[in-house]
Amino acid sequence: MLGKLVGVGVGPGKPELITIKASKTLKSVDVICAPKARLHKPSLALTTVKPILQELERPPEILELVYPMTRNLKILENVWESNAETILAKLKEGKKVAFITLGDPMLYSTFIHTCKTIMGKCPEVEVEIVPGVTSLTECAAVSRTPIAEGEEVVAIIPSSIDLRKIKRIAENADTLVFMKGTKLLKELPKELAFCGFAESSPVILVKKSDTSREEVKTGRLGDLQNWEVDGNYFSTVIIKRR
Amino acid sequence: MLGKLVGVGVGPGKPELITIKASKTLKSVDVICAPKARLHKPSLALTTVKPILQELERPPEILELVYPMTRNLKILENVWESNAETILAKLKEGKKVAFITLGDPMLYSTFIHTCKTIMGKCPEVEVEIVPGVTSLTECAAVSRTPIAEGEEVVAIIPSSIDLRKIKRIAENADTLVFMKGTKLLKELPKELAFCGFAESSPVILVKKSDTSREEVKTGRLGDLQNWEVDGNYFSTVIIKRR
Numbered sequence: 001m002l003g004k005l006v007g008v009g010v011g012p013g014k015p016e017l018i019t020i021k022a023s024k025t026l027k028s029v030d031v032i033c034a035p036k037a038r039l040h041k042p043s044l045a046l047t048t049v050k051p052i053l054q055e056l057e058r059p060p061e062i063l064e065l066v067y068p069m070t071r072n073l074k075i076l077e078n079v080w081e082s083n084a085e086t087i088l089a090k091l092k093e094g095k096k097v098a099f100i101t102l103g104d105p106m107l108y109s110t111f112i113h114t115c116k117t118i119m120g121k122c123p124e125v126e127v128e129i130v131p132g133v134t135s136l137t138e139c140a141a142v143s144r145t146p147i148a149e150g151e152e153v154v155a156i157i158p159s160s161i162d163l164r165k166i167k168r169i170a171e172n173a174d175t176l177v178f179m180k181g182t183k184l185l186k187e188l189p190k191e192l193a194f195c196g197f198a199e200s201s202p203v204i205l206v207k208k209s210d211t212s213r214e215e216v217k218t219g220r221l222g223d224l225q226n227w228e229v230d231g232n233y234f235s236t237v238i239i240k241r242r
Numbered sequence: 243m244l245g246k247l248v249g250v251g252v253g254p255g256k257p258e259l260i261t262i263k264a265s266k267t268l269k270s271v272d273v274i275c276a277p278k279a280r281l282h283k284p285s286l287a288l289t290t291v292k293p294i295l296q297e298l299e300r301p302p303e304i305l306e307l308v309y310p311m312t313r314n315l316k317i318l319e320n321v322w323e324s325n326a327e328t329i330l331a332k333l334k335e336g337k338k339v340a341f342i343t344l345g346d347p348m349l350y351s352t353f354i355h356t357c358k359t360i361m362g363k364c365p366e367v368e369v370e371i372v373p374g375v376t377s378l379t380e381c382a383a384v385s386r387t388p389i390a391e392g393e394e395v396v397a398i399i400p401s402s403i404d405l406r407k408i409k410r411i412a413e414n415a416d417t418l419v420f421m422k423g424t425k426l427l428k429e430l431p432k433e434l435a436f437c438g439f440a441e442s443s444p445v446i447l448v449k450k451s452d453t454s455r456e457e458v459k460t461g462r463l464g465d466l467q468n469w470e471v472d473g474n475y476f477s478t479v480i481i482k483r484r
Contacts, residue, residue: 172410
């Protein structure tokens, strides 16, 4: 009999922000697949769940799968293909497999494509999703900054999109949340000024280096040019219209 | 000494989607404040945390606070004021107070205004936020529908805003998430067509009646006119551009 695939959101990287359901799921599966960007670097998602696995007498098998951070579609397709095959082999052995992702499995996660590839190969696989706390709300929590109230509109923007698209969406949004890095940060003060964001608009940057360290910066849109920032993928930026 | 105020997101209404941190917090506080819309209706947030409180030998004091669903600012300000006073009185007794909200405390929650009002009266109050799983990702999870991948932009839209504003934001977004109700649902197929959303664009509606019942509907934008929907506040709708 085919095993079941569970996409498990483990939250923004703090073990205590894992849900009770995710914790129970991870304790009940045969295999945990953990994505990571580089072969010789630890998986942040896996580090996050370590305290839960340590409680177990017979911990599940761990499969660390490399998903290189590239936009080269040829490389990506090969990776999705081979990682999907690895997972599918476990499912065909009848094993229950959890695929863990930082944040939520349905929001910009490596699980989405991997799951689609598996379903393409074997449509009968049963899939369950366990939602997780996203960096969006974690960023708001650590800085104690409301994301939106009343009739405010929030735009979630992957940092890799081009400035023209950012400007078009910013014109009609009250809160901008940039996820997956901080590439264009220094250009934002000038560009967002055209969209009605004053220099005094509040900005929060939360940068995660690993699961135990996070850097929180708060300031104004006008200050952004002077901020030391790198292209860290695990950064989230909230900008509120003022 | 002043007590501490903790805004605790309890997730979308399922006890298992509470985080470990939220659970620990609720077990450690002296008072739990639970918002509800009507005096004689149960608080959904409180119902969600009941299983956690049942484990306790000495459960915390429960304060149910009524926040009527009105847009009348005069009424709202009076409510914020009196509820803030109630909470502040507990803080001044040195008590640790949790204010629970469905979803996340920083995203369209009654906690935001209440906290601001308390801080306005007593700026020394220490505030901590425990983020929660939002209905956004819960809706994606139960329907197994990805919210966004790659360079897709997501717009979170409170259902109460007017159609013109919805159209302006929809023009530049790939995924629309309507929160806090479904007021304009029947008008969306026609209006979103102008924004490049085809009739075949996938739509997911998740309606929560109470913490144990939820209704999940999936279909196409073109079908929306035929859906039986009411103005239920705890509904979330995801529409994906196609």
